[in-house]
Amino acid sequence: MQDISLHLLDIIENSVRANARNIKVRVIRNVQKNRLRIIVDDDGVGMDSHTIEMAQNPFYTSKADREKKVxxxxxxxxxNAELSNGCFKMASEPGFGTVLTVDFELDHIDRMPLGNLKDTLLGAIIGHPEVDFYINLSTKDKGVEQSFHFDTAAIKEELGGIPLTYPDVIEYIDQSLFEGIQNTNMEDV
Amino acid sequence: MKTLADLKKIREKAQEEMKLRGGNTRIKIVVGMGTSGIAMGAREVMKTFLEEIANRNLTDVLVTQTGEKGLSSMEPVVDVIEEGKPKVTYGNMTPDKVKKVVVEHVVNGRTVSDYVVATGN
Incomplete structure (x- = not known):
């Protein structure tokens, strides 16, 4: 993986596979605390403490049909989080979803770039119309907070039965995310 | 700034169109978005499909994402599914190949056999 948003995409796919219907994604850049925090909070099937531990082992997979257990x-x-002096936390309970919190030291030389957050979120939102996404981006710098919220449930309600892959809807979501990322200074993190 | 009022306009326009041609999805595209697919460029493949649909104003195509299906060595992998036809799986996809698949297969109905890695179910 070349950037953080590719990891984010991978984690979102995990949530979808865990049958999540609501996925909250937060990206918080806090300049004072020198921290970039990613939170993915889902209402999927969740994991017991043994599975949480196993999931961090590269020779474990939840996919029963996989020939090589990787x-x-x-x-x-x-x-990648730990290489940039950050940390990785997973909290979960069977039946109560999973919350994943990943911190990176913002100015660490080994921190990977945030990458293309817009295309990551656009693909996830349109590629999983059955899932409602709550996106929250925020930048805190010099005591000022700029934030962006994007809630796909409200969009789907407004659209009635029009699919998210309708051309104008793709452009609408793309443009909204673009503006939100610009307004929170996330385009070049 | 985009607002929900913009969506209302889109909905009205789309509903008008659907009255004219019916609301059926003609073709479904499924992009494999497992860990190895993502590492090999599946995000850009997905994005290119969405761009092409928007640019060409294709209103009867559906694009979704799914997990891995055991074709890791051929990622990114894309399924093209049309009713009444066997499923076509394209492998080793790139944004350029996506553009070709959209023109040839999605628009003109001709499978791009060079990129096919599997057919049927």
Whole structure:
């Protein structure tokens, strides 16, 4: 993985596979605290404490049909966070969803870039019309907070039965995310 | 700034169109978005499909994402599903190949056999 938003995409796919219907994604850049925090909070099936531990092991996968027992998504994300003096936390309970919190030291030389957050979120939102996404981006710098909220449930309600892949809707979501990312100074993090 | 009022206009326009041609999805595209697919460029593949749909104003195409299906060595992998036809799976996809698949397969109905890695179910 070359950037943080690719990891984010991978984690969102995990949530979808855990049958989440609501996924909250938060990206918080706090300049004073020198921290970039990613939170993914889902209402999927959740995991027991044993599975949480196993999920961080590269030789574990929840996919029963996989011939080679390899699952690199979570271990690589964790490794990349820890390489930049950050940390990786997963909290979950069967039946109560999963919350994943990943911190990166903002100005650490080994921190990977945030990458293309817009295309990541656009693909996830349109590619999973059955899931409602709550996106929250915020930048805190010199005591000023700029934030952006995007709630796909409200959009789907307004659209009635029009699919998210309708051309004008793709452009609408793309443009909204673009503006939100610009307004919170997330385009070049 | 985009507002919900913009969506209302989009909905009205789309509903008018659907009255004219019916609201059916003609073709469904599924982009594999497992860990190895993502690492090999599936996000850009997905984005290119969405761009092409928007630019060409294709109103009867659906694009979704799914997890891995055991074709890791051929990622990014894309399924093209049309009613009454066997599923076509394209492998080793790139944004350029996506553009070709959209023109040839989605618009003109001709499978791009060079990129096919599997057919049927």
């Amino acid at each position: 699952g690199l998504g979570i271990p690589l994300f964790k490794q």
